[in-house]
Amino acid sequence: MNNLEPFKPENFLILIVDDIPKNLQLLIEILDTSGYGTTFAVSGEQALERVEVTDPDLILLDLMMPKMNGIEVCKRLKNNPKTEQIPIIFLTAATETNYLISAFEAGAVDYVTKPFKTPELLARIKTHLDLKRTKDELIKAYKEMQQIAATDELTGIANRRSIFNIGKQEFERSQRYKSPFSILMIDIDKFKSINDTYGHDVGDEALKMMVKITLNCLRKVDHIGRLETEEEALAKKGHLGRLGGEEFVVILPHTNLKGAYKAAQRVCEAMPQETLQVEDKTVSITVSIGIGTYDPKDQKIDDILKRADLALFAAKKNGRNRVAI
Numbered sequence: 001m002n003n004l005e006p007f008k009p010e011n012f013l014i015l016i017v018d019d020i021p022k023n024l025q026l027l028i029e030i031l032d033t034s035g036y037g038t039t040f041a042v043s044g045e046q047a048l049e050r051v052e053v054t055d056p057d058l059i060l061l062d063l064m065m066p067k068m069n070g071i072e073v074c075k076r077l078k079n080n081p082k083t084e085q086i087p088i089i090f091l092t093a094a095t096e097t098n099y100l101i102s103a104f105e106a107g108a109v110d111y112v113t114k115p116f117k118t119p120e121l122l123a124r125i126k127t128h129l130d131l132k133r134t135k136d137e138l139i140k141a142y143k144e145m146q147q148i149a150a151t152d153e154l155t156g157i158a159n160r161r162s163i164f165n166i167g168k169q170e171f172e173r174s175q176r177y178k179s180p181f182s183i184l185m186i187d188i189d190k191f192k193s194i195n196d197t198y199g200h201d202v203g204d205e206a207l208k209m210m211v212k213i214t215l216n217c218l219r220k221v222d223h224i225g226r227l228e229t230e231e232e233a234l235a236k237k238g239h240l241g242r243l244g245g246e247e248f249v250v251i252l253p254h255t256n257l258k259g260a261y262k263a264a265q266r267v268c269e270a271m272p273q274e275t276l277q278v279e280d281k282t283v284s285i286t287v288s289i290g291i292g293t294y295d296p297k298d299q300k301i302d303d304i305l306k307r308a309d310l311a312l313f314a315a316k317k318n319g320r321n322r323v324a325i
């Protein structure tokens with residue numbers, strides 16, 4: 001991968017494990033000369049301790065050792081989430097090659113036969129350190145992309161896709177455990193006039209303020225996400241510039257109608273108390289909230305959403321700035 005830094009041996013620490021001091025000495029000398037950081041252990045047991053303390057980037061592991069042999073050490077390291085990612089290269093005497101299959105099965109990435117050729121040993125070490133770096137980069141990039149794919153860009157909360165996934169999981173959980181859960185549909189009142197009066201940038205700031213206030217009213221386990229408007233769906237087809245919706249969904253796990261009503265009231269009452277200053281004008285918003293609660297007769301999450309949507313419509317009709325069920 002091209003965003004990797006140039007390979008520098010001094011950035012890596014290699015743990016060398018061998019029960020014969022002469023072997024250890026030779027390996028340490030070779031790796032030191034090549035610029036690697038080194039640390040060592042003279043037994044399997046000591047190797048496990050050293051790994052904990054030094055967190056090496058790669059391990060050269062002697063296969064045959066008294067008491068705990070290399071395969072056992074390898075298995076233990078691969079069974080521990082903290083150490084399973086460390087590449088392990090086995091050091092084997094030619095007579096031990098019949099053990100190699102078990103070494104790979106235990107999780108080794110490679111092996112070197114003793115007596116080894118120094119350039120070959122170094123080439124294998126560099127290859128595996130580089131592979132590990134690339135793998136780490138890919139995992140990092142993958143996690144970042146997952147995060148981006150699940151997040152609403154403007155407000156940083158879950159986007160439509162992600163909040164629906166959460167909703168579906170919560171729905172299945174409620175079905176299985178016969179526990180309640182509720183959904184709030186929140187829509188900002190007369191938001192169009194905020195945009196029209198102060199401009200879209202202020203509208204965007206108001207959306208962020210809305211999210212902040214709502215999050216303050218919710219528990220850590222609740223999820224908030226942003227719904228898509230028709231404009232937004234159109235924007236994806238390229239007809240319009242991007243416009244996020246001003247509709248939000250809150251999923252309240254383990255919450256019955258009474259609890260959901262309390263949470264919705266909290267959000268509704270808190271909303272106009274915070275303000276946005278635009279030059280000499282003070283902008284505040286109110287929201288209308290519709291509640292839908294899981295009913296064991298429901299087939300899918302859309303059934304609850306439909307009820308929440310109807311309730312939201314009623315809240316709007318009855319004068320806005322209120323909660324309806």
Ligand code: GH3
Nearest residue numbers: 188189190191192193195200203204243244245246
């Ligand atoms: P109501 O009380 O009936 O909900 O009135 P409203 O004006 O809020 O009506 P509606 O919910 O239908 O209007 C949505 C408006 O929200 C349309 C658009 O101007 C604005 N909007 C949607 N997404 C965004 C966004 O990402 N940023 C900004 N600034 N405005 C948005």
Ligand code: MG
Nearest residue numbers: 019062064065
């Ligand atoms: Mg040995």
Ligand code: MG
Nearest residue numbers: 187188189191
């Ligand atoms: Mg609105």
Ligand code: MG
Nearest residue numbers: 187188246247
């Ligand atoms: Mg709307």
